Amino acid sequence: MLAADVFPFNSDEAVVALMARHILAGDRPAFFYGQAYMGSLDAGLVALGFALFGQHVIVIRVIQALLYAGTVATTVALAARLLGTKAAGVMAGLLVAIPTVNVTLYTTASLGGYGEALLIGNLLLLLGLKIADSPRVRWPYLAWGLLAGLGFWGFALLLVYIVPGAVFLLATAFRRQGWRDGFIRLGILAVAAAIGATPWLVWALRNGLGPLVSELAGSAIAGASPAWPLLALGSHLRNLLLFGTTAIWGLRPPWEIRWLALPLVPAALGFWLSVTVCALLSLRRHDAGRAGRRMLAGVAVTLLAAFVLTPFGADPSGRYFLPLAVPMALFAADLLLAVQRRGAGRWACVLIAGILAFNLWGTVQSAVRNPPGLTTQFDAAARIDHRFDSALIAFLEQNGERRGYTNYWVAYPLAFLSGEDLVFVPRLPYHPDFRYTARDDRYAPYDDLVTASDRVAYITTNHPALDERLRQGLAAAGASFMEASIGDYHVFYRLSIPLRPEDIVPLRGAAAP
Secondary structure: OOOOOOOOOOHHHHHHHHHHHHHHOOOOOOEOOOOOOOEOHHHHHHHHHHHHHOOOHHHHHHHHHHHHHHHHHHHHHHHHHHHOOHHHHHHHHHHHHOOOHHHHHHOOOOOOOHHHHHHHHHHHHHHHHHHHHOOOOOHHHHHHHHHHHHHHHHOHHHHHHHHHHHHHHHHHHHHHHHHHHHHHHHHHHHHHHHHHOHHHHHHHHHHOOHHHHHHHOOHHHOOOOOOOHHHHHHHHHHHHHHHHHHHHOOOOOOOOOOOOOHHHHHHHHHHHHHHHHHHHHHOOOOOOOHHHHHHHHHHHHHHHHHHHHOHHHHOOOOHHHHHHHHHHHHHHHHHHHHHHHOOOHHHHHHHHHHHHHHHHHHHHHHHHOOOOOOOOOOOHHHOOOHHHHHHHHHHHHHOOOOEEEEOHHHHHHHHHHOOOOOEEEEOOOOOOOOOOOHHHOOOHHHHHHHHHOOOOEEEEEOOHHHHHHHHHHHHHOOOOOEEEEEOOEEEEEOOOOOOOHHHOHHHOOOOOO
16 A cells, blocks of 8 residues: 555655654754644654655654554464453454554555554553552552653653553552552652653743643644533534544544545444443453453543544544554453353454454455545645645756745645745745634744745645635736746746735735734
8 A cells, every 4th residue: 555655645754754854954853843732753753764764755654553563462472361362362363463454544645643653552551450460569650650741742642551551560569558658659650650751851841831831731623613611522422422433443534534445334233342341241241351350441432522522523533543443452352252162263354354354355455546545634735635745846946936925834844845944934824714823934044034935836636716816916016927837736826026924915814813
């Protein structure tokens, strides 16, 4: 699928790539450009890949593949530890190795930290099980704290592992070791977590906690939900039940409402509903795996509660449900083992083969429909056919148009793919209703380059109304210009006057923060 180029190189991934390039040049960004809830851990790993293999999109994808290979391996280890058999490890490993299209997408295209969150989350679960087995040993507390701090800085989504994990660890320490040793282990956890989260803490000391808390509370998506709390809660529950579950179970691609592998949908739905019921019942079992099952349930409950109760519940795409992939695989392996123990081993094989076939069918079905391919864009207005990127770059270079204005989904892929020779800042709206947010403009040095240029061009995508406003505004300002269409891109170039968006009367207010 990578060779077939079915994963579009979108702007969020391009920002990671640009950060990696800037890291190699000596910059040390603490967070993903323009937001403070996702650290630069992923960009640092991509920078290492760039240093070894060159600055190519495929290198980003290889880094994500390696991270996910670690997730698969640690899932096998978790299953073997929780369920006590190698067969369970194989079953769970297969379910995450050939996952739903939602998991395939967000563990292949980098959005800044999902791959790291899954791997570190699994390591935290394994360390939690180690502590449950050997509560007197202190080094797992140190390792858990370091990983939790590092992971929290890398991507705050890791809180869905950290919160239930910390509760479990502290309960274990105080219950089995007494108050004195419990406080010692609490101190170890706190110091180790602070060391792991050093970049986060240093940034907070320099810039204050306000922006960090605001980002953690979902300021990036604030306003997307209804203003009234009860209406917002209802909207988030709808997104969870209608859109979340269908993406989690692979019934639809996360970017649109369309059934995948339709003939197998009833079987897949029945299987995952059975897994859910059996998972709830298994929490009452008293055996060696009880602590592990409760930790997995804690991850799921924390994630679902955070989704429903915070502004992040306004995002129906499915990406925030990624941490459920491993618990689902482990509980599914538990169910399959139960089927096997009842003398229906062949049925267990049929069930897992059917689910793997369903996942693979849905992924291939999505891949062959290109565009959009396997895209991270659930908003149709943001989808661009990136197969024309090379043609756009060639056109701009041939016409000497190296600076200008565009929207978020064009600016950063264009900058990375052109080696930052072509810098177009995102000051234009891409929504049909002309909504715009200043958060789209992620990297201030690009603004300085464009502002200093005595020649600018404009690039729009699939927005005829915006094109017409540009024509009217440029003409009203007395500027002559030329137009060209390249795939989904529409270019206004050779402007006789270097007009800025604020100078074009019909755009005033349309692209205001």
